[in-house]
Every structure is written in C-alpha cells, then in structure tokens.
Amino acid sequence: MRPTESKQRKKAGPALTRLWTYMIILIACAVIPLALVFGVEFIQRGNMNEAWMWLSSNPKLFVMNALLDFFVFLVIYALVGRLLPTIALSVLLLSVMSFISFFKLKLIGEPFFPWDIFLNKESMNIAPLVTTKSAMLRIGTMLGVVVALLVSSFWLPRLRLGWKTRIVVGLAAVFALYSFGVNAPWASRVMYQMGASEIVWNQSENYGNNGMALAFTMNVKNAIVPKPEGYDEPSMANLAQSLKTQAGVQTASAKANPFSGQQPNVIFIMNEAFWDPTLLPNVTFSEDPAPTVHRLQKESTSGYLLSPQFGGGTSNVEYEVLTGQSMSFLPAGSVPYQQYISKPVPSLAGYFEEQGYKSMAIHSYEGWFWNRENVYREMGFESFMSKDQFNNPQYKGDFISDDEVTNHIIQQVDSTDKPMFIYTVTMQNHGPYDDNRYGGSEVQVEGDLTPEAKNTLETYTQGVKDADASLQKLIDHFTETGEPTVIVFYGDHLPMLGYDFDVYAQTGFISTPKSEKWSLDELRRMRSVPFVTWSNIDLPKEEVPVLSNSFLGAYMLDHMGMQLPETLAYNRELSRKMPGLLRNLVVDANMQMYSDVPEALADDVSNYRQLQYDTLFGKQYLAKYIDSPYLQQTAMPNYNQEFVEKPADSEDDLDGTLNASEKGSP
Known part of the structure; x- marks a missing residue:
C-alpha cells in the first residue's frame, strides 16, 4: 500500500465515524420523541389500549406532541451533551409528569398543570395515595429503564455534540417551547393545523383529546390571568x-x-x-x-x-x-x-x-x-x-x-x-x-x-x-x-x-x-x-x-x-x-x-x-x-x-x- 493511500484511509476513518455518529443522533431525535409520547400517554391513560386508540385516531396530534417532546429532548441534550443520559433524563422528566397527571386524574379528576410545579411541600400530601402495589410497580419499571440507560452510557459510545452545536440547538429549542407556551402567532397556526382544540372549561377532556404534552403546553399561557375585555x-x-x-x-x-x-x-x-x-x-x-x-x-x-x-x-x-x-x-x-x-x-x-x-x-x-x-x-x-x-x-x-x-x-x-x-x-x-x-x-x-x-x-x-x-x-x-x-x-x-x-x-x-x-x-x-x-x-x-x-x-x-x-x-x-x-x-x-x-x-x-x-x-x-x-x-x-x-x-x-x-x- 502506498503512503498516500494509507493517509487517505486514516483521514476517512474519523470522517466516517462522525457521519455514523450524526446519523445515530438524527435517528434518535426522530424515534425517541415518538416513543416518549406513546409512553407518556400509556402512563396517563392507564392502559395500552386507550393510548393506542388515541394515537391511531389522532395521528396529527400524536406528531404535535412528539414535536413538543422533541424540543424538550433537545434542551436536555444541549445541557448534557451526551445521547444516552439525555434519553434517560427525558424519560424521567416526562414520565414523572405523566405519573403525576395520572394520579391527580384518578384522585380528584384534574390533570397536571404548569403551576403545580410550584406546589413543593403540598405535593407530599398525596404521597400516601400513590404507594399501592400497582403504582409502585409502574414507577419502579420507569426508574429501572432510567437506571439502565444511565449505566449503559458508561460502556456505549457517548455520541456527543460539540459545544457550538449545543448552544445553537438549545437556544432554538427553548425559543420553540416558549413560542408554543405563550401561543405565539406562528406556533398557534402550527397547533391549529395539527388539529389542536383547547378545552379550557374541562381540563380532563382537554388532556384526553390533545395529549399531555400539548395540553400542558397550551396551559402555560393560562398561568397569566388576562385583563377582561373593557376593563379600564x-x-x-x-x-x-x-x-x-x-x-x-x-x-x-x-x-x-x-x-x-x-x-x-x-x-x-x-x-x-x-x-x-x-x-x-x-x-x-x-x-x-x-x-x-x-x-x-x-x-x-x-x-x-x-x-x-x-x-x-x-x-x-x-x-x-x-x-x-x-x-x-x-x-x-x-x-x-x-x-x-x-x-x-x-x-x-x-x-x-x-x-x-x-x-x-x-x-x-x-x-x-x-x-x-x-x-x-x-x-x-x-x-x-x-x-x-x-x-x-x-x-x-x-x-x-x-x-x-x-x-x-x-x-x-x-x-x-x-x-x-x-x-x-x-x-x-x-x-x-x-x-x-x-x-x-x-x-x-x-x-x-x-x-x-x-x-x-x-x-x-x-x-x-x-x-x-x-x-x-x-x-x-x-x-x-x-x-x-x-x-x-x-x-x-x-x-x-x-x-x-x-x-x-x-x-x-x-x-x-x-x-x-x-x-x-x-x-x-x-x-x-x-x-x-x-x-x-x-x-x-x-x-x-x-x-x-x-x-x-x-x-x-x-x-x-x-x-x-x-x-x-x-x-x-x-x-x-x-x-x-x-x-x-x-x-x-x-x-x-x-x-x-x-x-x-x-x-x-x-x-x-x-x-x-x-x-x-x-x-x-x-x-x-x-x-x-x-x-x-x-x-x-x-x-x-x-x-x-x-x-x-x-x-x-x-x-x-x-x-x-x-x-x-x-
């Protein structure tokens, strides 16, 4: 083998590795949000059949929820910089939100709202209500998945993003989530085209129809009480x-x-x-x-x-x-x-x-x-x-x-x-x-x-x-x-x-x-x-x-x-x-x-x-x-x-x- 061919192969090796890295990352970014939505809806609705019926009846809303979970995933990826820990933290965050919504709906007929985040000590008041055998089994399964992903990250490729890429991706994802949260005009058009229909007066139906990620996001703007028409x-x-x-x-x-x-x-x-x-x-x-x-x-x-x-x-x-x-x-x-x-x-x-x-x-x-x-x-x-x-x-x-x-x-x-x-x-x-x-x-x-x-x-x-x-x-x-x-x-x-x-x-x-x-x-x-x-x-x-x-x-x-x-x-x-x-x-x-x-x-x-x-x-x-x-x-x-x-x-x-x-x- 001539020296020039050897050098070309050595240069091609890192380039090929980077290409495979980016392909795996892109595939993960496409697949993981879809899996997260299904998992979240399975937890919130309580059984696989209802989650599947909602998904198959509302493909556009399913994609809309996946898009929002994708932006959450990107924010975490930008902060962590490694793929498997990002998947683990995304599963943990969204699963916990879904479990809270599931138990709140079971107990008092209300889902998880954005402002529930600020209930710190008060949230412990329902802790004794969620310690049943079936509840602990579900929570334990979720934690097992998270731990397995975190442990695997020590042996599998780290699939890092460069810091410049992380800054750009993170800021873009935060902007997108903010726009959907405050109902910016462009975001509102996207949600409307995807079939979103907010049901403010019945939030259990709102979450059931639109999916948890979308309903939760639509509620963010409701944390601010608007001025009534004609108030002066x-x-x-x-x-x-x-x-x-x-x-x-x-x-x-x-x-x-x-x-x-x-x-x-x-x-x-x-x-x-x-x-x-x-x-x-x-x-x-x-x-x-x-x-x-x-x-x-x-x-x-x-x-x-x-x-x-x-x-x-x-x-x-x-x-x-x-x-x-x-x-x-x-x-x-x-x-x-x-x-x-x-x-x-x-x-x-x-x-x-x-x-x-x-x-x-x-x-x-x-x-x-x-x-x-x-x-x-x-x-x-x-x-x-x-x-x-x-x-x-x-x-x-x-x-x-x-x-x-x-x-x-x-x-x-x-x-x-x-x-x-x-x-x-x-x-x-x-x-x-x-x-x-x-x-x-x-x-x-x-x-x-x-x-x-x-x-x-x-x-x-x-x-x-x-x-x-x-x-x-x-x-x-x-x-x-x-x-x-x-x-x-x-x-x-x-x-x-x-x-x-x-x-x-x-x-x-x-x-x-x-x-x-x-x-x-x-x-x-x-x-x-x-x-x-x-x-x-x-x-x-x-x-x-x-x-x-x-x-x-x-x-x-x-x-x-x-x-x-x-x-x-x-x-x-x-x-x-x-x-x-x-x-x-x-x-x-x-x-x-x-x-x-x-x-x-x-x-x-x-x-x-x-x-x-x-x-x-x-x-x-x-x-x-x-x-x-x-x-x-x-x-x-x-x-x-x-x-x-x-x-x-x-x-x-x-x-x-x-x-x-x-x-x-x-």
Missing part, C-alpha cells in the same frame, strides 16, 4: 357608581337586625370533605351518621353549596368563601393562595375587624400548607391558630380530631372579650379512606359494594359521624351559655372515595367514572356539599337549593341583617339571578343548568369578573371611587402577636375553660 378606569368608575346606588337600595330595604344591637359570634366551620353519605343510592347504614346535620336541615337555614373542587384543593374553597371571588375566572387548577395573594385583599376577616370583632382562623394542620400563614395576614385576620398552637391534642387517625378543634373554638370564644369571627378548617376526615384508621367503624354499610369500597365508605362515614358530633358539642355549649352566636357548618368538597370515583360509580350515584362524560345534573351532584346553620337567636329559616361558595359570605351577612359592603352587595344581588357559578356549570334562578354563562346573564358575570380582576390583579380603581374600609383593607399590625408571645395554649388553660363552660360560666 372609566368603566370601573361607572361600575362603582352603580354599586353605590345598588348598595343604597339594599341598605334601605335591609332586614332588621335580629340580635337587638348585640354582635353575635360568627363561626364558619369548613369541615374537611364533609358530605352526606346517605345520599348514595343502593346502600343502607346501620344508623344515621349525621343526625345533627339532618335535624338542622329541618329546623334552620340550610342548603347545598356548589364547590369549585372535588376531592382536594381546600384552599380554593376558602378563597371563594372569604373573598367572595370566584375560581371560575382563574385558570383551571390554579391555587390563588400560592399564586396570586401577596398583598392585602378584601375578605370577611377584614370586614368583621372593621365591625369591632376579633377575627381568627383555626386550622388543625401545618400553618405553611397552602401558604395560609401568609395569606391569612393579607386577608386581615388578627390571629391564626395552626397545628403548632394545639398543645398535646387528641388525634383520630393521622390528624387532630374534630372534637379537639371544637374544644379550641370554645376556648377562644370564652377567653375573648370581643365578639369573634372564626373561620375554622378541620383535618380529621382527610382522605384517603382505605387505611382503616379507626380500627373499625361504628356505622356499618350494606350494599352491592366490593370489600374495598365498603371499607372505604365505612371509614369515611365514621369521620362524618365524628364531625356531626363535634358540631352538636359546639351547639350545646352556646345553648348553655346563651352568648349570641351564629354557626355556619359545611364541607369543602365531596370526598375522594377510591380511584376513578369508585364508590360513587358502584352505588349508581354517577353513571360513569369518566368525569368528562357526566351530565350537568351529575356534575352538580358531584359538586354539591350540604351546609347548615344554627343560632341561639331566631333567624329566618330558608332553604337554599344551590349557592356557590363565592356567594356564601354575602348571603350570610344579609341573612344576619348586617350591612353589606358594595362588592358583597353585588354578590348578593347576582346570587339571586344566578345562584350557581362554576367553570363548566351555571345555575340560574329557575334552577336551569348551563355549561356556560347564558346570554341573559353575560353582562352581570362580566361585571363580576371585572370587580375580581380589579381587586386581585388590576389597579384597584374601585377603591378610588368608593370610600369603603372594606376595599382598602390592610394587614393587621398585630397579626398573630398572641401566638408569637404565647406559642401554644397550655392544657390547664384549655381544661379550665371547658370546665367553666360546663358549669354555665360565660
């Missing part, structure tokens, strides 16, 4: 004038105060997952698990609240009740406590403080959960008693008992000279309910249920029985002392009774476990939570068939003959025209149901949306034109001072107060 200072000035006129009319025709000039304690108790299990058809109970609630439904004002949540998201219900604002105007799956409330906002707490009350929040769980310890300050609460302020409390199951919470409500009222507004959130009956936490139930359930479903329902029902008893204990105390008091008792949402709404489906409460296929009547049933009231001063008895949580505060102030600030007066008037408002369910005054706001109510709802936007995101024009302490609330300067100085009530103090109340002491 002149329009808010006109609305302010209308509100002042309307509030004046309501004041002139207001109900007489039934408390003869006294200020009653006002106690809201939002009992965790409280619902009436006797509403389930085709099952019977060995005894009435909620005799107090059922009696109050006959004797006092009561009805059903339309909750924006199912199975979780307690803080969103608090948000609606305390502020009078609606989750319907915020992105699906968002959490205002985490995302939006970082400055003072008008709330019932601030309203009662202006009336001379002491406002206190009580929650028998961690104060940091859902950012409550900060949010309650911005809402104008004077104090927040969290789990840390419960000294040596009684537990039932994994959580502080409802009875213990009742004891602390009594102790706080009896030890405070001022009338009190207390907003209480309990924890005892938090799911899941397949843990046999009580070692057996006092209430036995009979019906055509699987053993697992029967055990779940009996465990939940025992929690209902305890909650009902704690309410009766509170009523007994104020009946005995005679101190003017109003109690409002309700649940935040229906309980999650097994995966795929298992107990509800087995009993026939719903026709299908597929929430996107529910009728409007089924949707209403799955969001309707009973509420009851009690007072030791006669109040009018009213039956309320449906009322959104966002209207509850205004309704109760009006019911008690208290003067409503302008925005809550608007809520009260709107609730008479449209008592029910959810993202995908509207109920009008004639109890007609709609999946969207009917034309006759569009202007009223538009005003409601503008009032909320002005308060939460806008320039607070309304406060400029309405001189109202309610609209100009500030955080209490002494917020939680009593618990900073005195971290927890002593057991002696609590026992002494309860003993005094038992003797009839005020």
Whole structure:
C-alpha cells in the first residue's frame, strides 16, 4: 500500500465515524420523541389500549406532541451533551409528569398543570395515595429503564455534540417551547393545523383529546390571568357608581337586625370533605351518621353549596368563601393562595375587624400548607391558630380530631372579650379512606359494594359521624351559655372515595367514572356539599337549593341583617339571578343548568369578573371611587402577636375553660 493511500484511509476513518455518529443522533431525535409520547400517554391513560386508540385516531396530534417532546429532548441534550443520559433524563422528566397527571386524574379528576410545579411541600400530601402495589410497580419499571440507560452510557459510545452545536440547538429549542407556551402567532397556526382544540372549561377532556404534552403546553399561557375585555378606569368608575346606588337600595330595604344591637359570634366551620353519605343510592347504614346535620336541615337555614373542587384543593374553597371571588375566572387548577395573594385583599376577616370583632382562623394542620400563614395576614385576620398552637391534642387517625378543634373554638370564644369571627378548617376526615384508621367503624354499610369500597365508605362515614358530633358539642355549649352566636357548618368538597370515583360509580350515584362524560345534573351532584346553620337567636329559616361558595359570605351577612359592603352587595344581588357559578356549570334562578354563562346573564358575570380582576390583579380603581374600609383593607399590625408571645395554649388553660363552660360560666 502506498503512503498516500494509507493517509487517505486514516483521514476517512474519523470522517466516517462522525457521519455514523450524526446519523445515530438524527435517528434518535426522530424515534425517541415518538416513543416518549406513546409512553407518556400509556402512563396517563392507564392502559395500552386507550393510548393506542388515541394515537391511531389522532395521528396529527400524536406528531404535535412528539414535536413538543422533541424540543424538550433537545434542551436536555444541549445541557448534557451526551445521547444516552439525555434519553434517560427525558424519560424521567416526562414520565414523572405523566405519573403525576395520572394520579391527580384518578384522585380528584384534574390533570397536571404548569403551576403545580410550584406546589413543593403540598405535593407530599398525596404521597400516601400513590404507594399501592400497582403504582409502585409502574414507577419502579420507569426508574429501572432510567437506571439502565444511565449505566449503559458508561460502556456505549457517548455520541456527543460539540459545544457550538449545543448552544445553537438549545437556544432554538427553548425559543420553540416558549413560542408554543405563550401561543405565539406562528406556533398557534402550527397547533391549529395539527388539529389542536383547547378545552379550557374541562381540563380532563382537554388532556384526553390533545395529549399531555400539548395540553400542558397550551396551559402555560393560562398561568397569566388576562385583563377582561373593557376593563379600564372609566368603566370601573361607572361600575362603582352603580354599586353605590345598588348598595343604597339594599341598605334601605335591609332586614332588621335580629340580635337587638348585640354582635353575635360568627363561626364558619369548613369541615374537611364533609358530605352526606346517605345520599348514595343502593346502600343502607346501620344508623344515621349525621343526625345533627339532618335535624338542622329541618329546623334552620340550610342548603347545598356548589364547590369549585372535588376531592382536594381546600384552599380554593376558602378563597371563594372569604373573598367572595370566584375560581371560575382563574385558570383551571390554579391555587390563588400560592399564586396570586401577596398583598392585602378584601375578605370577611377584614370586614368583621372593621365591625369591632376579633377575627381568627383555626386550622388543625401545618400553618405553611397552602401558604395560609401568609395569606391569612393579607386577608386581615388578627390571629391564626395552626397545628403548632394545639398543645398535646387528641388525634383520630393521622390528624387532630374534630372534637379537639371544637374544644379550641370554645376556648377562644370564652377567653375573648370581643365578639369573634372564626373561620375554622378541620383535618380529621382527610382522605384517603382505605387505611382503616379507626380500627373499625361504628356505622356499618350494606350494599352491592366490593370489600374495598365498603371499607372505604365505612371509614369515611365514621369521620362524618365524628364531625356531626363535634358540631352538636359546639351547639350545646352556646345553648348553655346563651352568648349570641351564629354557626355556619359545611364541607369543602365531596370526598375522594377510591380511584376513578369508585364508590360513587358502584352505588349508581354517577353513571360513569369518566368525569368528562357526566351530565350537568351529575356534575352538580358531584359538586354539591350540604351546609347548615344554627343560632341561639331566631333567624329566618330558608332553604337554599344551590349557592356557590363565592356567594356564601354575602348571603350570610344579609341573612344576619348586617350591612353589606358594595362588592358583597353585588354578590348578593347576582346570587339571586344566578345562584350557581362554576367553570363548566351555571345555575340560574329557575334552577336551569348551563355549561356556560347564558346570554341573559353575560353582562352581570362580566361585571363580576371585572370587580375580581380589579381587586386581585388590576389597579384597584374601585377603591378610588368608593370610600369603603372594606376595599382598602390592610394587614393587621398585630397579626398573630398572641401566638408569637404565647406559642401554644397550655392544657390547664384549655381544661379550665371547658370546665367553666360546663358549669354555665360565660
């Protein structure tokens, strides 16, 4: 062989190697995203057949999802620079997102949203729910694949990209993902041509139709709440004038105060997952698990609240009740406590403080959960008693008992000279309910249920029985002392009774476990939570068939003959025209149901949306034109001072107060 031929072969060797390297990389870039999409959809949908049916029925959407996964793959490749670790990290990232979406859909009917990324400690709350054998097997398989790829990368060719190529590829991929996320015009055209159709009002259907990667990306833009059409200072000035006129009319025709000039304690108790299990058809109970609630439904004002949540998201219900604002105007799956409330906002707490009350929040769980310890300050609460302020409390199951919470409500009222507004959130009956936490139930359930479903329902029902008893204990105390008091008792949402709404489906409460296929009547049933009231001063008895949580505060102030600030007066008037408002369910005054706001109510709802936007995101024009302490609330300067100085009530103090109340002491 001549020297020149040898040199040519030596030069051709590296060139051929580079060619094969680039060919393998190109093949991987084409195949891996397709495999990732199928794997993600298999995990999210729960079985191979549904994933294949979606793929074969929606080839364009499949390609669109693969394109988005391709850009994610490129971003990781640009950062890592080696092919096999990039594949491993891509599998890990997208699989984890898909597992989260799968479990969220199973548990509460909602998929994984972009803003869920910011739920750090809160996300651990569902950890016990995903440790079943089948779940651990799936997760273990995914982790096994990731580990195998990472180990293989030490022996197989590294297939690197040069740093210049990595910079160009990475920046191009980030730009593409950003464009799709913010719905840039060119990206919007691509998604439209590929058959994307965003279903904002039903996110489980949105993810099911479009695929997880595409639906997740389309939701990115929803993290920013857009300004409502027509929102500006002149329009808010006109609305302010209308509100002042309307509030004046309501004041002139207001109900007489039934408390003869006294200020009653006002106690809201939002009992965790409280619902009436006797509403389930085709099952019977060995005894009435909620005799107090059922009696109050006959004797006092009561009805059903339309909750924006199912199975979780307690803080969103608090948000609606305390502020009078609606989750319907915020992105699906968002959490205002985490995302939006970082400055003072008008709330019932601030309203009662202006009336001379002491406002206190009580929650028998961690104060940091859902950012409550900060949010309650911005809402104008004077104090927040969290789990840390419960000294040596009684537990039932994994959580502080409802009875213990009742004891602390009594102790706080009896030890405070001022009338009190207390907003209480309990924890005892938090799911899941397949843990046999009580070692057996006092209430036995009979019906055509699987053993697992029967055990779940009996465990939940025992929690209902305890909650009902704690309410009766509170009523007994104020009946005995005679101190003017109003109690409002309700649940935040229906309980999650097994995966795929298992107990509800087995009993026939719903026709299908597929929430996107529910009728409007089924949707209403799955969001309707009973509420009851009690007072030791006669109040009018009213039956309320449906009322959104966002209207509850205004309704109760009006019911008690208290003067409503302008925005809550608007809520009260709107609730008479449209008592029910959810993202995908509207109920009008004639109890007609709609999946969207009917034309006759569009202007009223538009005003409601503008009032909320002005308060939460806008320039607070309304406060400029309405001189109202309610609209100009500030955080209490002494917020939680009593618990900073005195971290927890002593057991002696609590026992002494309860003993005094038992003797009839005020």
